[in-house]
Amino acid sequence: MGEGKKDLISINDLTKSDIYYFIETAKEFKKISLKDIKKVPTLRGKTVVNLFYEPSTRTRSSFEIAQKRLSADSLNISIPQSSVTKGESLKDTILNLESMKPDAFVIRHHESGAPYFISKITKASTINAGDGINEHPTQCLLDIMTIMEEKKDIASLKVAIIGDIYHSRVARSDIYGLSKLGAEIYLYGPYSLLPQFQYSQNVKIASSMEEAVKNADVIIMLRIQKERASYYFIPSIEEYRNFFKLTQNLLSLASKDVMVLHPGPVNRDVEIAGSIINENKTHILKQVENGVAVRMACLYILLGVQKN
Amino acid sequence: MQKIIIKNGIVVDPITKTEIKRDIYIENGVMKDFSCKKTIEDVETLDVNGLVVLPGLIDMHVHLREPGFEYKENIKSGMEAAIAGGFTSICCMPNTNPPNDSKSVNSFLLNRAKSINLINLFTVGAISKDLNGSSLSNIGELKESGAVAISDDGNPVDDSSLMARALLYAKTFDLPVISHSEDIKLRGKGVMNEGVVSQRLGVVGIPAIAEEIAVARDVALAKYYDARLHIAHVSTKGSVNIIRQAKKEGVSLTCETCPHYFTLSEDSLLNYNTNAKMNPPLRTKEDVIAVKEALLDGTIDVIASDHAPHTEDEKDTTLNDAPFGIIGLQTSLPLTLKLYNEKKLTLTDVARLMSLNPAKILNLGNRGAIKNGFAGDITIVDINKKWTFTKDKIKSLSKNSPFINMDFVGLPLYVIVNANLINAN
């Protein structure tokens, strides 16, 4: 890690070797979760504030467990987003919490750039747990970890990312992280949900579901939200499933030992056929397991940075 | 100060297109010929040797926030900022609270300005009642009480039929309609230009076409109804092209741009800089070039600041949460003088874009030129003065500028307005 990097805001801020360092560290932490006493005293006396402006079950519990296993003290604050009543400003909230001397903020926010904003006003480490449609760096790291457990080298892989790319912070972080490690990425979805501008040379737009999944080593399916229909991004969930669902047939076009990932929560039989999940052809639960380890690694690495 | 002679200045006149060293004489706030007179009694003399004398600058697009948002700006602080920026006249947009959609608000504004007695204030009334975009405000009454144009600036008129009627009805009263041309549905929740930078930052973008579609619509309406239209804050290459073409076809059309659109690109928003967030948003480098070209070839008639004060607290948040707008009164002339220093614009062009054309478009009487019988509004500029726009120099109540700590060459030193000589800087 570069000197003094106290925050994890964007995958773009990490070098290739930073990413590997996170993954290597996470591998060690994964072992702690397999012990009888799933706890080490490493972060004893450290206070971590989990500040969630958006509902989240998975990410939030994953971070919480990670903190508990490292013996950190957690403070959980949910501030449900409301466009009608505007309470305290984000800055004031952070400054007030800052006075209680936390060592880290874990932020989930509905606005892109909120964790970046927070990292500029606090001395504590800031970890982005998902901001708007921008990024979800720990999800990217756990995806990379999950892939590396089976594929060893990311560089030559064909990775298909399918669904609502435009609104997906997971997709964006995965695109940055996986392309940095040299994967060849194919994006697919309706054009209304695809990025408008090119990311980099090794990120391509597929012209069909078939092209996207054909010989793919990894398929990352994204969650489609029902609300997208009301802003005309898609006509309806019913239509979406007819054209953009990963089916058994499509899956058979992929490479023999393809890995199917999904950041969850899954809409069964909307973006992915339920039977694919039931037959254990996905790595969704592995992702969740690795999520705890990756978050432990993040806390360990970032909280260890010497502060001035 | 009833009589004043300004000696030895380089006098720039956009009508005769001259930049010559000569003296001018102002009596009771009006420019007078004095060459035939041998002696004038009780006259004050201001020697401005080496300085440039421009017709008093006019900013036709300013938000003064009074009434309703006096914590951001008020008429007096806005005027002080205008003076520091070299302006002798400013026009305030109607999106206050209550909005300027009636005689009472309009009269309030003009009376306030009169009691402050610094520079000229002209008012722009609302197109629609309460800026609601659904029914016309009392446009005749607004005109009668002194409004010089109508606009729903900030709240683009979405309903094409309302826009059509506004153009026609205002035509009756010879009032120009100033359009904030933007397709609000296409803007959606956008916070900056839709492009590689918005994609990089992961924020929703406002596509250039949201502006261009609305410009095309408004131009088509003006053409069809043969009505006077002024497009506010043009920011894209596409808009410029539409306007250039329409002007060729003889549409009674004028437009303005703001200094930031020919100075900065969307790159200024990297790092989520909320002080570079305004609407229309900063566009691509290609758009910046196109806007500059349009200034040179006359497609764009006016440079206006779109001075939009918001407090530091309001801007000290996420890019999504921060309000649109930047202050501009004090940087408008200096940024325009950058184009002069780059030899793109002449001083005559500057006088035309920042004084003569706004005066013509808004029918501001005898203003905008150095001519006998014209109002004695003068801006005196040291065009060689090197200075830095530091935060402590800001006269506005709000400090939301992306130009803080920028170096400039050229600074207004005095303005003369309503028979008063005022130190600008």
Place this chain on the structure above:
Amino acid sequence: MVSSGDFKKLDKILLFDNLATNNILNDFIDSVLKAIETQVRRSSKQQGSTSGFNNTIIIGIKEGGVPLADLIRQSIKSRFKIDCEIGYIDMTLYRDDPFSIKKPIKSTELPFNIENKDVILVDDVISSGRTVRAAIDEIFDFGRPKSIRLAVFIDKGGRELPICPNFIGKKIKAGKDGMIHVDILSKEKRVDKIIKK
């Protein structure tokens, strides 16, 4: 962390050459084995079997304790024909020193049940005793051993905690900034004292 490049800037003083190191090592292992011998005898008397052999676990503290632990295990095997379980412990996550001094984590490998076992904890050098404290804490997170005994090759003094090794290869005085480097893996075994310039 000391990287290989940094070594050039350091003063390296040879304390024990190959021969001396070998002698200390032999005596050290002997003392450990003798203790186990008595333990083995005692337990076989009690239970009338050789089950006591199986009750001993060797745990090396990473990285310095690893080759020593392996060596002790080898010696037990050749003398008693017993395969002791062996594990390795990395106590990075249990450190008590300022957390900002970051070290890469290495694996703790204790792939067996340590409940009720007799543990021999092995490290190459002891000074403050804090590493041993952390290692013991970590062991307890894996279960409750019957006993823990500590075997350390070099005791350079300067204890800050009430920790006393059961077996010591050699006591020396190195001073506060003197680092002891034990190398028993190379063909020419040696112990060096390294002083930061």
